[in-house]
Amino acid sequence: xxxxxxxxxxxxxxxxxxxxxxxxxxxxxxxxxxxxxxxxxxxxxxxxxxxxxxxxxxxxxxxxxxxxxxxxxxxxxxxxxxxxxxxxxxxxxxxxxxxxxxxxxxxxxxxxxxxxxxxxxxxxxxxxxxxxxxxxxxxxxxxxxxxxxxxxxxxxxxxxxxxxxxxxxxxxxxxxxxxxxxxxxxxxxxxxxxxxxxxxxxxxxxxxxxxxxxxxxxxxxxxxxxxxxxxxxxxxxxxxxxxxxxxxxxxxxxxxxxxxxxxxxxxxxxxxxxxxxxxxxxxxx
Amino acid sequence: xxxxxxxxxxxxxxxxxxxxxxxxxxxxxxxxxxxxxxxxxxxxxxxxxxxxxxxxxxxxxxxxxxxxxxxxxxxxxxxxxxxxxxxxxxxxxxxxxxxxxxxxxxxxxxxxxxxxxxxxxxxxxxxxxxxxxxxxxxxxxxxxxxxxxxxxxxxxxxxxxxxxxxxxxxxxxxxxxxxxxxxxxxxxxxxxxxxxxxxxxxxxxxxxxxx
Numbered sequence: 001x002x003x004x005x006x007x008x009x010x011x012x013x014x015x016x017x018x019x020x021x022x023x024x025x026x027x028x029x030x031x032x033x034x035x036x037x038x039x040x041x042x043x044x045x046x047x048x049x050x051x052x053x054x055x056x057x058x059x060x061x062x063x064x065x066x067x068x069x070x071x072x073x074x075x076x077x078x079x080x081x082x083x084x085x086x087x088x089x090x091x092x093x094x095x096x097x098x099x100x101x102x103x104x105x106x107x108x109x110x111x112x113x114x115x116x117x118x119x120x121x122x123x124x125x126x127x128x129x130x131x132x133x134x135x136x137x138x139x140x141x142x143x144x145x146x147x148x149x150x151x152x153x154x155x156x157x158x159x160x161x162x163x164x165x166x167x168x169x170x171x172x173x174x175x176x177x178x179x180x181x182x183x184x185x186x187x188x189x190x191x192x193x194x195x196x197x198x199x200x201x202x203x204x205x206x207x208x209x210x211x212x213x214x215x216x217x218x219x220x221x222x223x224x225x226x227x228x229x230x231x232x233x234x235x236x237x238x239x240x241x242x243x244x245x246x247x248x249x250x251x252x253x254x255x256x257x258x259x260x261x262x263x264x265x266x267x268x269x270x271x272x273x274x275x276x277x278x279x280x281x282x283x284x285x
Numbered sequence: 286x287x288x289x290x291x292x293x294x295x296x297x298x299x300x301x302x303x304x305x306x307x308x309x310x311x312x313x314x315x316x317x318x319x320x321x322x323x324x325x326x327x328x329x330x331x332x333x334x335x336x337x338x339x340x341x342x343x344x345x346x347x348x349x350x351x352x353x354x355x356x357x358x359x360x361x362x363x364x365x366x367x368x369x370x371x372x373x374x375x376x377x378x379x380x381x382x383x384x385x386x387x388x389x390x391x392x393x394x395x396x397x398x399x400x401x402x403x404x405x406x407x408x409x410x411x412x413x414x415x416x417x418x419x420x421x422x423x424x425x426x427x428x429x430x431x432x433x434x435x436x437x438x439x440x441x442x443x444x445x446x447x448x449x450x451x452x453x454x455x456x457x458x459x460x461x462x463x464x465x466x467x468x469x470x471x472x473x474x475x476x477x478x479x480x481x482x483x484x485x486x487x488x489x490x491x492x493x494x495x496x
Binding site: 096097208224227231232238242 | 292293315317319320400401402403458459461486487488490
């Protein structure tokens with residue numbers, strides 16, 4: 001049973017992730033749903049081909065994923081230079097289905113306030129609950145949100161950490177449904193590990209969350225790295241699925257933010273300015 | 286003792302929970318159940334021909350089903366005999382609810398794997414099957430509370446049957462099954478969470494202490 005296909009031009013004009021190359025290589029093909037439309041991804045020359053009702057859909061292979069767009073002229077995908085740095089490990093930690101809107105999932109990814117309560121003993125722990133002042137800017141030239149100077153005490157910041165530490169974060173939101181966070185690498189303090197979430201909106205309240213990382217770590221196995229990230233994501237999932245309404249309200253008065261939600265406030269404002277009306281509750285609706 | 290384990294696997298959680306409740310120390314070996322499906326690879330089938338998690342190794346012994354693991358652990362490591370009681374009535378009750386746990390795995394558990402990890406199958410049918418079971422369990426627990434019984438079986442303490450059913454019930458929302466209509470089940474979940482030695486998994490949170 002499929003909902004009315006999405007007709008929101010903001011969503012239609014973007015590239016959306018549909019499957020990791022890792023998964024496609026293993027499975028050969030993949031059937032999924034994008035913007036309420038059934039799509040099929042098959043291996044082809046150049047990487048992959050996406051089909052919808054047997055008709056070809058614009059396809060892009062980048063950053064380890066197959067991306068698709070139903071738009072007339074989708075802009076190039078955001079830059080993600082760390083993906084091409086040869087000494088980084090690129091690990092796909094998997095794709096998980098979640099009953100939530102893409103916006104709620106991205107907001108949760110940006111939120112540090114929940115670390116001690118949801119990721120207890122890993123990304124935070126009481127009494128270290130304060131979200132210290134951080135900076136947020138919406139870059140007009142790059143059309144992305146940047147949150148910097150984020151610091152948080154983490155008992156086990158990464159699979160390679162063996163003790164708690166104050167960890168520095170930078171968050172980027174370069175796409176309405178994609179975010180990359182950078183955090184100090186426990187292995188090399190001059191470098192930052194990159195962790196991404198690329199959200200595939202299946203419907204307005206149903207997503208596939210593609211997560212993974214580009215990190216400096218030559219000791220941990222793929223399985224260790226994956227297990228760590230899956231544990232974190234598994235903790236977020238029930239919290240996400242219990243947020244109502246499931247669509248992200250864009251009216252600034254709809255939910256009461258606190259100072260720690262600065263990045264979420266900027267994110268909602270940025271989405272509203274784009275005129276997004278799908279997967280969200282627009283202001284004045 | 287070694288548990289072949291995957292953090293987000295409901296039945297692996299049943300095994301970890303039982304080990305924790307019994308206070309047994311063990312090591313784990315992670316098996317990449319998702320996305321790699323390593324449990325179906327020849328290397329894992331060599332130790333568990335069923336291609337299934339969890340698998341428990343104790344010395345030279347191996348148990349490759351959750352029912353086997355819980356029954357063995359209770360018989361071997363619970364000197365009180367509470368977890369797998371030895372009376373005729375309780376043996377029958379435990380076996381019955383262990384069978385229901387298997388049906389929960391095939392319905393609520395399968396709905397979760399379909400919705401969350403994109404396993405094949407009919408999610409609607411799996412949810413319908415799960416709801417039918419949850420209604421019966423909720424009624425059974427509700428009448429139990431009226432009669433002064435807190436657990437699935439008629440003992441005054443929990444048994445392995447509670448532990449076998451618990452993960453599929455507590456993770457039901459992952460499969461799109463709300464527990465809003467099952468108040469007695471929600472109270473039973475809290476009672477399990479308050480047991481000494483209870484442990485969480487990713488996606489299951491502790492509860493407050495009873496008033």
